[in-house]
Amino acid sequence: MAKPVYVIGHRSPDTDSICSAIGYAHLKQALGESAVPARAGKINAETKFVLEYFGVKMPALINDFYPRVKDIMTDRVVTVSPQSTVRELGQLMKQHNVKSVPVVESGSTLVGIVTVGDLAKRYFDELEMQDLSEAGVDYASVLRALDGRLVCGQDLDRPVTGKVRIAGARTQTMAQLVEPGDIVLVGDRNKAQLVSIEQGIACLVVTGGAAVTDAVEQSARSRGVIIISTPYDTYTCARLINQSIPVRMIMQTKVVVFKPTDLVADIKSVIVATNHRNYPVVENGRLIGLINRDRLIVPEREKVILVDHNEPGQAAEGIEEAQIVEIIDHHRLGGLETSEPIFICHEPVGATATIVANMYWHRHIDIPSQIAGLLLAAILSDTLLFKSPTATPKDRETAEKLAAAAGLDIQEFGRAVLKAGSSIAGLTPAELIQSDLKEFLIGEYRVAIAQVSVMEPAELLGLKDELLQAMQSLRAKENYDLVLLMITDILSEATHLVFVGQPAALVSQAFGQPARDGVLYLPGVMSRKKQVVPPLIEAARAKVGAP
Structure with missing residues (x-):
């Protein structure tokens, strides 16, 4: 059975990342391909609400793509x-x-x-006939090793206590050599068989397929002697009986x-x-x-489709060990390399879900209402109900078609999704930062940018000192140059930008204002990818080009 292709979003996944992975995996399955949705981190409250709303199972967690023993x-x-x-x-x-x-x-x-x-x-080690009693051999094992047929006898599970004897001597001598409890290997020699039985042996092995007479069998039964008939000659039996010892x-x-x-x-x-x-x-x-x-030498690599990201720093750990086969995204190109040409669908729209939905329609595949609802939620989340500057007419048009397919009211459902995402109840400062965090290489700096969208930012701003402390800890742990937190006010359409690290001047230069206590107020700013990352890139370029 072919290994599945994993459809997976970025670390610290948001609703667009999760729902696009589920939607695109479903499309691949509808096209007859083996695809499985996955996630690279813990889902946030908003995504949890959406999945539960539509009764969809959470995608499997993949922490990394490093090859493992399994x-x-x-x-x-x-x-x-x-x-x-x-x-x-x-x-x-x-x-x-x-x-x-x-x-x-x-x-x-x-x-x-x-x-x-x-x-x-x-x-x-076999220099002489083995003492089977020391090896813990039972008579059932002897029977199997000789490919024998049980003529008579009981309790074959009892252990062998005597030695193995070959009846090669004269009958008179046999009476002196054989002892009670022994196993005797003998061919078509009726007298030798009877003498051995009379000496109180435990088991008589009749070799060469020789017939066992009624007299011999009757004598054995009366004395409780086991008789095994085997097709092999006596010499072969002498070799095979040593192979009756247990594997242990x-x-x-x-x-x-x-x-x-x-x-x-x-x-x-x-x-x-x-x-x-x-x-x-x-x-x-x-x-x-x-x-x-x-x-x-050559372990088979996992096949992966990336959705909603294309930068190494945002991908699951060990992505370089996997085989990327497709990328579906709406962000800037971020430097991932592949070993061969792959399919890429990359559009400047507000959500990856917009791209995925239109891929269904382009291929004339119907979108089930459940999947349509997930993709709609992703668009409304990523565009902040079309308030984000990243929102495009295509996002709105796609959302309207998905809402019709899912039987949902865009405004009512959108407010419910954003309300679920704006709740910070029960989250620690560290969890708030990690809930939607992305890593970028901006110039020569490693920058982490987190975003939390809320209806009322005052509560979160009241935790500024705790947030700064958590951001400093994250910066030290992951060796970032800068860590930024966007506290985005959905209602007033503005962002309070909290940051730690160096160079602090890069942040001030990017947004044209000095920071007050590590916070910038950015009216009209709601998009990380369109309104925060580009100014930082330009500021980094200007710094490099400065004399």
């Missing part, structure tokens, strides 16, 4: 039980052409691993294992140091897969 492991694993015989293990290895086999019990609990090397060592006797119990969430980059050094062929993948003690060291 991406390169195989879940088709040949396993063996610790009670299996060495012969069964060898047959399994030959059948599946594997060099090592994990040992599991109780279904999938990993208890060890056994390799071809372990088998080879077992045979090199030769398996390695100290196993190098990995978790499915381990980074491939982190396990490479362990693999180089140990140089095993295969490594079990374990989750909560249970075997879920296997890694072959040869598969570390």
Whole structure:
């Protein structure tokens, strides 16, 4: 089954990022492609309201795209039980052409691993007939190892206590060599069989497919002796019976294992140091897969479609490890590189959802009312109900068509969405900053710009000292040059711009006014991408060009 393509927005996702990812993934599915919506961070209150309003499940969280063990492991694993015989293990290895086999019990609990090397060592150590009693062998294992047929006998699960004897001597000598509890290998020699049984042996193995007479069988039954008939000759049986020992006797119990969430980059050094062929993948003690060291060379990359962003600093961690196949966006081009030509749909409109909706209609795909509602919410959110200077006639026209499809009133629904997004109840200053934050490379400076849209900014401005402290902490942690917070007043259509960092002159120059206590009042400013980022870029260029 082909791996899915993830449709994902930026970190600190907003409503446009989430709803566009859901909408575009649905369009891809309608076109017969395997696409899954995803998110790169925690959703905000506004987006939560929208998803719950339409009863849509939150997209899966992807923290990063760094290759992990689960991406390169195989879940088709040949396993063996610790009670299996060495012969069964060898047959399994030959059948599946594997060099090592994990040992599991109780279904999938990993208890060890056994390799071809372990088998080879077992045979090199065979200088004489093995004492099966020391290996914990039972008669059921002997029966399986010899491909035998049970003629008579009970309690095959009891352990072997005697030694293995070959009835190669004369009958009189056999009576002296055989001891009670032994296993005797004998061919078509009726007298030797009877003498062995009379000596109180535990098991008689009749080799070469020889017939067992009624007298022999009756004598064995009367004394509780097990009789096994096998098609192999006595010499072969002598070899095979040594393979009746359980796997637990030769398996390695100290196993190098990995978790499915381990980074491939982190396990490479362990693999180089140990140089095993295969490594079990374990989750909560249970075997879920296997890694072959040869598969570390070229792990298959995740395929990703970016929506509502195209800058490396805004993308999920490890985006350079993924294969970007498409970009759907309405922001400036921000420097992402791809290894090959890709499809890009990039328009100067107020929301990515506007682009996604029109892609449905361009391809003559009907938009379900639920998806239409999500895309409408995204447009109304990103354009602040068309009050943002980023809003275009195309956004309004698209919103009207989506509202009709969803059966919603634009103004009423739009106010409900913005009201949900303006609530700051229960959020810490750090959470407020992170709720809608984007990173930009402006000139030579790394700049983070957060935006919080509210109906009444006074409450948030009253937390200015706490906000500045949280912004300073974020700046130090992420090594930003500047951190800006836009407190956007939806009703008065203005922004209070709070900032920390250096060069502070860059901010003052960009907006043509000095800061008062780290705050600029910017009437008419509501858009980060159109009214804040461009002036900062121009100010940075002017600084570089200054003598």
